[in-house]
Amino acid sequence: MMGFSSIYIVLVSCLVFSAHASFTEEDLIADAGELGRIKGVNLTTVAQSINGPVTPFIAFRGMRYAESTIERRFLPSIRATGRLNDTGDIYDASSAGLPCMQPPVHNWMSEDCLTINVYTPKPYKGNDSDLLPVIFFIHGGSFTIGEGNRFNGNRMMNRDVVLVSFNYRLGVLGFFTLNNEDTPGNAAMYDIVNALEWTRDYIRYFGGDPNKITIAGQSSGAVAVTHLLVSPLSRGLFQGAIANSGTALAAWGTTENSMQGSLAIAELSGCYNSSSTMPIDTAVIAECMRTTATTTTLVTALYTYQLMERSQARLGFDVVSPIVQSFDASTSFQKFLPEHPQQVFQEGRQADVPLMMGTTRHDGSYVLGEYYNKYLKVNNLIEDAEYLAQESVAQILASLGIPNEYGVYDSIAKIYLGDSRKTGNFSEMYPGFMDVIII
Ligand SMILES: *[C@@H]1O[C@H](CO)[C@@H](O)[C@H](O)[C@H]1NC(C)=O
Ligand SMILES: *[C@@H]1O[C@H](CO)[C@@H](O)[C@H](O)[C@H]1NC(C)=O
Ligand SMILES: *[C@@H]1O[C@H](CO)[C@@H](O)[C@H](O)[C@H]1NC(C)=O
Ligand SMILES: *[C@@H]1O[C@H](CO)[C@@H](O)[C@H](O)[C@H]1NC(C)=O
Ligand SMILES: *[C@@H]1O[C@H](CO)[C@@H](O)[C@H](O)[C@H]1NC(C)=O
Numbered sequence: 373m374m375g376f377s378s379i380y381i382v383l384v385s386c387l388v389f390s391a392h393a394s395f396t397e398e399d400l401i402a403d404a405g406e407l408g409r410i411k412g413v414n415l416t417t418v419a420q421s422i423n424g425p426v427t428p429f430i431a432f433r434g435m436r437y438a439e440s441t442i443e444r445r446f447l448p449s450i451r452a453t454g455r456l457n458d459t460g461d462i463y464d465a466s467s468a469g470l471p472c473m474q475p476p477v478h479n480w481m482s483e484d485c486l487t488i489n490v491y492t493p494k495p496y497k498g499n500d501s502d503l504l505p506v507i508f509f510i511h512g513g514s515f516t517i518g519e520g521n522r523f524n525g526n527r528m529m530n531r532d533v534v535l536v537s538f539n540y541r542l543g544v545l546g547f548f549t550l551n552n553e554d555t556p557g558n559a560a561m562y563d564i565v566n567a568l569e570w571t572r573d574y575i576r577y578f579g580g581d582p583n584k585i586t587i588a589g590q591s592s593g594a595v596a597v598t599h600l601l602v603s604p605l606s607r608g609l610f611q612g613a614i615a616n617s618g619t620a621l622a623a624w625g626t627t628e629n630s631m632q633g634s635l636a637i638a639e640l641s642g643c644y645n646s647s648s649t650m651p652i653d654t655a656v657i658a659e660c661m662r663t664t665a666t667t668t669t670l671v672t673a674l675y676t677y678q679l680m681e682r683s684q685a686r687l688g689f690d691v692v693s694p695i696v697q698s699f700d701a702s703t704s705f706q707k708f709l710p711e712h713p714q715q716v717f718q719e720g721r722q723a724d725v726p727l728m729m730g731t732t733r734h735d736g737s738y739v740l741g742e743y744y745n746k747y748l749k750v751n752n753l754i755e756d757a758e759y760l761a762q763e764s765v766a767q768i769l770a771s772l773g774i775p776n777e778y779g780v781y782d783s784i785a786k787i788y789l790g791d792s793r794k795t796g797n798f799s800e801m802y803p804g805f806m807d808v809i810i811i
Contacts, residue, residue, distance in 0.1 A: 400430055412430040431465075437567050442484050447556070448562035449559070486538075488539075488570060504534050505586065507528065508587045509523050509537045510588070511537065512593040513542070541559050550631065551698060594615035598615050602721075604707075610723070614727075620694070620713035620714075682746035737806055740802065743771075758796060760796040768809060
């Protein structure tokens with residue numbers, strides 16, 4: 373009896389495998405309701421082991437999910453509606469959309485960049501009872517760099533899931549705010565909510581289950597995941613969450629007041645003069661930032677600002693973080709973040725879904741690199757054993773916004789650097805620094 377059932381299982385898995393092994397031309401076309409028909413491309417995964425099996429999958433790339441933000445710079449994006457191809461029958465989703473503006477600026481980037489990608493191992497045949505769970509992945513990159521299509525299903529499609537990745541506005545274009553209705557901040561977060569609503573509405577046409585969506589992200593993507601747990605705009609849009617190396621509760625994960633940083637950015641963009649004795653006119657600054665400053669100017673302004681901040685051992689993330697929108701209530705749009713996430717978590721009002729958190733190994737190397745190149749090097753401290761032994765850990769923790777209450781700096785140094793903390797030797801201390809930064 374045992375033998376019979378295992379033969380049966382082998383047969384069934386052969387059938388399943390051959391059904392997956394290749395697609396017909398028809399399989400590559402998703403009939404996506406009001407979006408119209410969409411043609412994807414046929415790819416295969418990277419094997420999980422040498423000479424291991426690979427899985428074919430279909431990639432639908434570069435689908436616009438929100439209207440162009442060129443006319444809506446710094447403002448909440450608006451969901452795109454209707455057919456993806458308004459001149460023909462089928463939308464060609466074979467290539468990725470242009471990345472959002474980021475350093476170093478290239479002419480193949482665009483301020484109009486809000487596209488989404490779907491990767492599926494199984495074409496949808498109209499049977500809603502065997503839809504696959506969905507992973508909605510928010511890419512990382514300090515809210516400053518990166519693009520969705522880099523997470524392209526090459527490995528994830530070895531599993532029975534549908535993967536969604538997408539672009540959202542980055543840097544100054546994604547976060548500039550004077551904390552008023554004109555420049556409300558969180559532009560990137562509104563993009564993310566729009567992408568998530570798009571996923572809820574259309575993922576079924578790609579074989580994904582709109583009632584089994586897990587939001588996932590790494591680094592700043594994880595910060596965004598934990599913001600979605602508390603934002604009133606994302607309630608009910610997902611059923612699980614995975615946050616890797618980041619949280620809204622980190623000092624760089626939420627800004628309460630970025631006015632000083634915003635003005636510095638505006639000055640570097642030629643839209644504000646701090647030496648002038650004229651009173652600050654936020655409407656004039658906002659107008660200049662929206663219409664006069666070029667995208668290249670804004671990207672460069674952020675770079676310069678962070679260089680200045682980091683030369684003083686600060687992170688410079690305050691101008692590219694989600695902000696608590698404390699300005700007077702708006703009529704034209706809802707606030708993504710009306711209160712600090714800490715308050716919501718403390719009172720247990722976050723989305724009631726399973727949450728998995730972790731840390732990507734060595735993820736602190738990025739910030740450590742910035743600290744090394746833009747602080748230690750600039751201030752000649754790399755070989756300053758006394759500074760490294762006495763002050764470095766405190767400096768890093770202070771820059772992360774952690775107060776030295778109850779002598780916590782010493783305990784942290786002991787836990788993460790062990791005996792190396794007393795050596796004052798960077799080579800011996802840096803693994804500990806990396807852990808302090810990311811954990
Ligand atoms: C998809 O790719 C596989 C492997 O490269 C190939 O055998 C198959 O013919 C392709 N199918 C289509 C519809 O292009
Ligand atoms: C829209 O359809 C037309 C006609 O089939 C085709 O030539 C064109 O490439 C399509 N555009 C896109 C963006 O897919
Ligand atoms: C739909 O999928 C379920 C589960 O795989 C299967 O039992 C059912 O027969 C399918 N229905 C149709 C109409 O193919
Ligand atoms: C800024 O204002 C000061 C004081 O009014 C003035 O001297 C300076 O030229 C202004 N700088 C720019 C770039 O306009
Ligand atoms: C610092 O530590 C490294 C690695 O242990 C060692 O090679 C190096 O000689 C040390 N430098 C000093 C100045 O002690």
